[in-house]
Amino acid sequence: MDRTRIAFSDAKDTAVAMEEIKKTLQKDGDEKAPKLIFFTTDYLNFTWFSRHLAQAFPNTTVIGMSSYVVLSSKGYNPNAVTALAIYSGIEIASGIILEIDRYPLRYKETIRNAIDKIGENLDNTCCFEFTTAFSGGEELIMDAFKITFAEKQIPIFGGTAGAPDGINASFVALNGIVYNDACAFVIIKNTHGKIRLFKENMFKPTEHIMVATDVDCDDRTVYEYNNRPAAEVVAAALGVPVNKLFNYTSMHPVGRIDGDNIYITEHNVVYPDGQLSYYSRIHNYSKLVLLEPDDPKEVWNRTANAVKTKVVNPSFSIVVNCLSRTRYFNEQEIMGDFVEVLSEYGTYIGFSGYGEQYEYEHLNQTMILAVFE
Amino acid sequence: MSRYNDGVITTNKNCIACNRCVASCPVVGTNVNGKTEGKNCIEVSGKKCIECGNCIRECSHGARDYRDDTLFFFKDLENGKKISVIIDPTFYMLYGKTAYKLIGYLRTIGVDKIYDVGIGAEISVWAHAKYLKEYKESETKPKAFITHICPAVANYAKKCNPEMLPYIIPVQTPAICTAIYVRKYLEDTNPIAYLGPCIAMTDETSSNETFKSILYNVTIAHLMDYLREIDFDRYYSKPDYKCETEGRLICSNGVFRRMVERYFPSTEVFTNFDHIDEKMIAPFCKQKGINEEWEQHPMLTEISACAMGCLMGGGIDAPGFNYNKVYERFAERSHNVYKQLEDSKDYKERYEELCAKFKSLNFFDFTREFSENYRQPYIVPQKAYEAIFERMHKDTQAKRNINCKFCGYPTCVEMAKAVASGYAKMENCIHYLNDELKSQVYIDMLTGLPNMARFIPEVEHLLSTHKDRSYVLGVCNINKVMVINRLYGRSVGDAVLVNFANYMREFIGDGGLCCRLGGGFFGFCYLNTSEKAKKLKETETYDYRHLGVDFPVTVRAGVYKTVPGDEVPVGKILDYCTYAMTKITDRSHNDFRYFDDAIHTEIILDSEITKQMKQSMADGEFVIYLQPQFNHASNKLVGAEVLSRWVKKDGTIISPAIFVPIFEKNGFVKELDRHVWKSAFILIKKWMDEGIPMVPISVNVSRMSLVDDEIIGIIHRFKDEYNIDTKYLHFEVTESAYMADQDAIIERVNRIRDMGFEIAMDDFGTGYSSLNVLKDMPLDILKLDMGFLRGDTNMDKGTKIIEYIIHMANTIGLKTIAEGVETNEQAEFLEQMGCDVIQGFLYSQPIPAAEYELLIKSL
Numbered sequence A: 001m002d003r004t005r006i007a008f009s010d011a012k013d014t015a016v017a018m019e020e021i022k023k024t025l026q027k028d029g030d031e032k033a034p035k036l037i038f039f040t041t042d043y044l045n046f047t048w049f050s051r052h053l054a055q056a057f058p059n060t061t062v063i064g065m066s067s068y069v070v071l072s073s074k075g076y077n078p079n080a081v082t083a084l085a086i087y088s089g090i091e092i093a094s095g096i097i098l099e100i101d102r103y104p105l106r107y108k109e110t111i112r113n114a115i116d117k118i119g120e121n122l123d124n125t126c127c128f129e130f131t132t133a134f135s136g137g138e139e140l141i142m143d144a145f146k147i148t149f150a151e152k153q154i155p156i157f158g159g160t161a162g163a164p165d166g167i168n169a170s171f172v173a174l175n176g177i178v179y180n181d182a183c184a185f186v187i188i189k190n191t192h193g194k195i196r197l198f199k200e201n202m203f204k205p206t207e208h209i210m211v212a213t214d215v216d217c218d219d220r221t222v223y224e225y226n227n228r229p230a231a232e233v234v235a236a237a238l239g240v241p242v243n244k245l246f247n248y249t250s251m252h253p254v255g256r257i258d259g260d261n262i263y264i265t266e267h268n269v270v271y272p273d274g275q276l277s278y279y280s281r282i283h284n285y286s287k288l289v290l291l292e293p294d295d296p297k298e299v300w301n302r303t304a305n306a307v308k309t310k311v312v313n314p315s316f317s318i319v320v321n322c323l324s325r326t327r328y329f330n331e332q333e334i335m336g337d338f339v340e341v342l343s344e345y346g347t348y349i350g351f352s353g354y355g356e357q358y359e360y361e362h363l364n365q366t367m368i369l370a371v372f373e
Numbered sequence B: 001m002s003r004y005n006d007g008v009i010t011t012n013k014n015c016i017a018c019n020r021c022v023a024s025c026p027v028v029g030t031n032v033n034g035k036t037e038g039k040n041c042i043e044v045s046g047k048k049c050i051e052c053g054n055c056i057r058e059c060s061h062g063a064r065d066y067r068d069d070t071l072f073f074f075k076d077l078e079n080g081k082k083i084s085v086i087i088d089p090t091f092y093m094l095y096g097k098t099a100y101k102l103i104g105y106l107r108t109i110g111v112d113k114i115y116d117v118g119i120g121a122e123i124s125v126w127a128h129a130k131y132l133k134e135y136k137e138s139e140t141k142p143k144a145f146i147t148h149i150c151p152a153v154a155n156y157a158k159k160c161n162p163e164m165l166p167y168i169i170p171v172q173t174p175a176i177c178t179a180i181y182v183r184k185y186l187e188d189t190n191p192i193a194y195l196g197p198c199i200a201m202t203d204e205t206s207s208n209e210t211f212k213s214i215l216y217n218v219t220i221a222h223l224m225d226y227l228r229e230i231d232f233d234r235y236y237s238k239p240d241y242k243c244e245t246e247g248r249l250i251c252s253n254g255v256f257r258r259m260v261e262r263y264f265p266s267t268e269v270f271t272n273f274d275h276i277d278e279k280m281i282a283p284f285c286k287q288k289g290i291n292e293e294w295e296q297h298p299m300l301t302e303i304s305a306c307a308m309g310c311l312m313g314g315g316i317d318a319p320g321f322n323y324n325k326v327y328e329r330f331a332e333r334s335h336n337v338y339k340q341l342e343d344s345k346d347y348k349e350r351y352e353e354l355c356a357k358f359k360s361l362n363f364f365d366f367t368r369e370f371s372e373n374y375r376q377p378y379i380v381p382q383k384a385y386e387a388i389f390e391r392m393h394k395d396t397q398a399k400r401n402i403n404c405k406f407c408g409y410p411t412c413v414e415m416a417k418a419v420a421s422g423y424a425k426m427e428n429c430i431h432y433l434n435d436e437l438k439s440q441v442y443i444d445m446l447t448g449l450p451n452m453a454r455f456i457p458e459v460e461h462l463l464s465t466h467k468d469r470s471y472v473l474g475v476c477n478i479n480k481v482m483v484i485n486r487l488y489g490r491s492v493g494d495a496v497l498v499n500f501a502n503y504m505r506e507f508i509g510d511g512g513l514c515c516r517l518g519g520g521f522f523g524f525c526y527l528n529t530s531e532k533a534k535k536l537k538e539t540e541t542y543d544y545r546h547l548g549v550d551f552p553v554t555v556r557a558g559v560y561k562t563v564p565g566d567e568v569p570v571g572k573i574l575d576y577c578t579y580a581m582t583k584i585t586d587r588s589h590n591d592f593r594y595f596d597d598a599i600h601t602e603i604i605l606d607s608e609i610t611k612q613m614k615q616s617m618a619d620g621e622f623v624i625y626l627q628p629q630f631n632h633a634s635n636k637l638v639g640a641e642v643l644s645r646w647v648k649k650d651g652t653i654i655s656p657a658i659f660v661p662i663f664e665k666n667g668f669v670k671e672l673d674r675h676v677w678k679s680a681f682i683l684i685k686k687w688m689d690e691g692i693p694m695v696p697i698s699v700n701v702s703r704m705s706l707v708d709d710e711i712i713g714i715i716h717r718f719k720d721e722y723n724i725d726t727k728y729l730h731f732e733v734t735e736s737a738y739m740a741d742q743d744a745i746i747e748r749v750n751r752i753r754d755m756g757f758e759i760a761m762d763d764f765g766t767g768y769s770s771l772n773v774l775k776d777m778p779l780d781i782l783k784l785d786m787g788f789l790r791g792d793t794n795m796d797k798g799t800k801i802i803e804y805i806i807h808m809a810n811t812i813g814l815k816t817i818a819e820g821v822e823t824n825e826q827a828e829f830l831e832q833m834g835c836d837v838i839q840g841f842l843y844s845q846p847i848p849a850a851e852y853e854l855l856i857k858s859l
């Protein structure tokens, strides 16, 4: 019996698409419903699909987020729907966190209940969460999980939902209820093996290291690097005039340095008075390295090799690929190649949105990958 | 434009950043470091401020202002608007009888009706008591027990402690109760102004939760300031609705509690607090988890933000506050009020009476809801703390726990958190400033790089913590810094140093270190990687045209690669690098020389020689040799150059080619010069005394001997002491000796010449002198170096140059001597060109003085 199934449809008619999904995921002559369905679709059809999926699988936990581009081992398309159903080998508990822009910690009981449901043994357990975008609350959510998990420190993996360019809203859903300002999470225990998490940086460090010397952490804003206006410092490092900096920022994010790890933070707005705002928080006196694009194919190979060495028999995977990467791959016309590389990780579902969460950090312009044995 | 100061409380330019407001503020992150007119100050974040007024009371520099509606109030009155005023009991308590004069004046400028807030206080007491008696706790809503009489306390719960909100009794404050009563029950349709001591009322009045029943918050301080020119004595009036009961006392903390307490059995617990303190409030809010065992909270807890209650509100005219007078008034009024209230009724009867008194009022008119605008603070990751502590020089646990509160934060950890979040600056920590000052001793002021004293231990630490890695250590020197200073001025030279230092910082990157050793010398240390090596090689020159330096600037560096487990001390490595660097002579492009075995051997030799030279000199191991000079045409001895040889006791001879460069570096060459000169004087004197025929002999003067006037005194002394005929002694000065400080050198050489000695320029042709300058030099003889004629290539060119030089020298009346002549062919050629004195192996190698003496004796 299959442990997982993946369904994908890019049919224009949502009803037709839903039928295709149902047909793939409902097992003939086997009443056993999936335990968990991960799904994603575009912003416009998200509400419709989440309701219909929940109706079609009333005994299943159905969780998902809207994506910029829908990815799966069966195909990719900005306007499609895909769902990964897991039938066995997992134990799950899910929940919704509200007030994400200011007080997600208020929902610590929800998180605690979910952990309690999984039980004492939290080996091979991971928390997957999907968060709506534009609230600026990802770090608060990570903090809420961190505080609540306390010494249990279950690995965390997740994404900020996506939407087409120009739309400043996004969705997550749990069991048919759609939220535009919430975090939906599911804690999964893999009873068939390990869950391995990977992170892929498409950027490499330049020689330019900067220290944030004046920040408003709450507003994710940096006023000064190295005691000079932030935009001036970045522009000088890139050798471009400050008034043109905006054209270069997306290809030169900054990396928060933590030992050997680099967590990418994407520039948001370049303000005329020299401040720079970001898509994730930056603390005062943290060291940041200016990044530049690496060779994507080489990077993909490195990840593929790491996965091969660490996971002997992958069962299925979950991918969160930043929307900026997706955009860049599209521009470079290498999105097809990227999707091909992903297929090496077995059956997978891919989400694409405004940010990624990994090891309790909120990052940008990164791909994260969870591979289940 | 200021980033903060966007709320009710603001900082003005009087602020001196003393941090007292930080310490007194109950909300972390509200008092934030900013800049006013270029100087540091502490500003207020409107998003976080709860308007408790603590900082206004605390600031002794008059640096805190607040915004209220006093100006609008007077403007609207001027425009003929009819306004009713509700007056807080504080006003009467502060001004006594004068209060009525002020009221009289207000009436004359258009204030319509005037009511005492004491009326609303009684309504608020009734509403609180009613809530406490009648509200049934539910699953989702606990029973509240904290009074709502102070808007700042409610602000605190909304912004900082949302767990507290369900415990605040959801009824309106006395002031709002008054306004609602006046509007709804007394049907006063005028806009209402509240005259009182409360700063937090400004936001409260504009909130939908108070139904905007008050339009103007007029604080007592601003009112009195606005009216300071007015002579109130001419006016008098009483309020339209005056409170003569307990409500007129609620401006003091504890009175409200006492008022409610009367309606409950004496076994119930009633408490009151007159400031906001998270630790104090937390136990009441079970969700906070601080006191989960506390099953039962008091029946009622009164909390006001201001110590003593509203009597010390942030909006009172503090300088005019007379505590004794105010207390007197309060004591007198409470005495009267409580005398009236003395009865033998029990609490139930009293409550019945209270309800009867307010039976016409709808309880729900005086209730409210509380919105919440709390934002969960970020967790500051441990690595952020570490980064900040490191910057603050807090490198030990003790330094991280000084907790002196100078910065305004209760602990160093809290301070680090505030710095990480961008609220505070490290400069607010006195200990940081001290340590920073100390560390400045280790910083090069011009470039901001560490100096050597700091660099060496830091490199030692780096190497010892990464023993398994290979690092590159080096010393480099910017070529021609002196030239840059001379040509473009010192400021440009400094700018080059600063730019180069910045370049070094970037080049070295995060995992390495660099320092300025002094002048144009820098030290560096970085992880040995192929990228760095490539980059080092790739950079040919530095372009500082933007600083006004027209030529490409270059650097020479001596470099040492450590091997894992290297034990050579860093100081020694730097010496090695400096030594290796001095081996680079080409300055047209960046160049570096690795320290290798050959250099190592050289250094060992160098140090051996340096170690032995003084003793050897004392032991007479430096002996005199003379190299004869001959006239090629006549084959006659015409002179000799005095040289020295180091003959060790065991008979080994060390060549001057080895020891002279070392002596030049360590300065011992001056000693050697003196020894040779003295020996020459002694020889000439001896030959003179013995009547031995003589030809002139010449001695060398090193560049170092010419750096000061000492040489003049020494030669003078020898001349006086040995009394020789000066024509027998020539002094040879090398061409390169004239290069530095030319004028002073010429002056000194002239003085030697003035003593009667002839001067020869030695090694002409090895330096950069133009022939033109020769005519300005104090010279008699030009000694040509035969380097021009050595080797196979460019012989033609060489002969041309020699021909030209000899011709030039003869034209300006200089004698010429060719040295280093090895072949007859060369001698023939020189003779043809007009130079007939030859020194070199062709005729004789240097010979001991005794042998030379035999030679001259045969003359």
Ligand code: SF4
Binding pocket: B011, B014, B015, B016, B017, B018, B019, B020, B021, B022, B041, B042, B055, B058, B059, B060, B061, B062, B063, B064
């Ligand atoms: S108390 Fe605050 S506002 Fe007043 S001077 Fe000190 S730092 Fe400035």
Ligand code: SF4
Binding pocket: B009, B021, B024, B025, B026, B027, B030, B031, B044, B048, B049, B050, B051, B052, B053, B054, B055, B056
């Ligand atoms: S009014 Fe109160 S909350 Fe606001 S800054 Fe001053 S002390 Fe802090």
Ligand code: SF4
Binding pocket: B402, B403, B404, B405, B406, B407, B408, B409, B410, B411, B412, B413, B415, B416, B428, B429, B430, B431, B432
């Ligand atoms: S040592 Fe510095 S950081 Fe620590 S409490 Fe004192 S002033 Fe604040």
